[in-house]
Amino acid sequence: MTLAYWCVFIAMFLPWLCAFYAKRVGGFAGQDNHNPRDFMLHTQGEAKRANAAQQNSFEIFPAFAAAVIIAHMTGGASQAAITFWSVLFVLSRLxxxxxxIKDMATLRSGSWMVGLVCILALFIAAA
Incomplete structure (x- = not known):
């Protein structure tokens, strides 16, 4: 398995990492687990932002996974390029x-853009 595929594996867990953090910071321990999404809707501060990061991580993951798989399957991209863009994507997402979570909105948007550029670069490399 290539390093880029391992990046897909790592990226798959990032939303759950955000959810765990949101629940821990939001005081979910000991709460009724019958409706955890309702609990998350009522969190504030870091917990609320971690939940939003979770949602965004779920939204961007399919495009990243598809880009990595397509870049591998077409054979048009070098393995070094696929690895570079995949690792940069995971780092940008972290x-x-x-x-x-720390409410640094402008820098956050820049980091999001880096992740999007990585996905686009993987598709372009595959072409």
């Missing part, structure tokens, strides 16, 4: 999550 930074994005941190910046989102």
């Amino acid at each position: 930074l994005y999550i941190f910046l989102y």
Whole structure:
């Protein structure tokens, strides 16, 4: 399995990492687990932002996974390029999550854009 595929594997867990953090910071321990989404709707501060980062991470993951798979399957991109853009994507997402939780909106948007550029670069490399 290539490093880029491992990046897809890592990216798959990022939303759940955000959810775990949101629940921990939001005081979910000991709460009724019958309706955890309702609990998340009523969180504030870091917990609310971590939940939003979770949602965004779920939204962007399919495009990233598709880009990595397509870049591998077409054979048009070098393995070094696929690896570079995949690792940069994961790093940008980790930074994005941190910046989102810490409420650094402008930097967060820049980090999000880096992740989007990585996805676009993978598709372009595949062409």
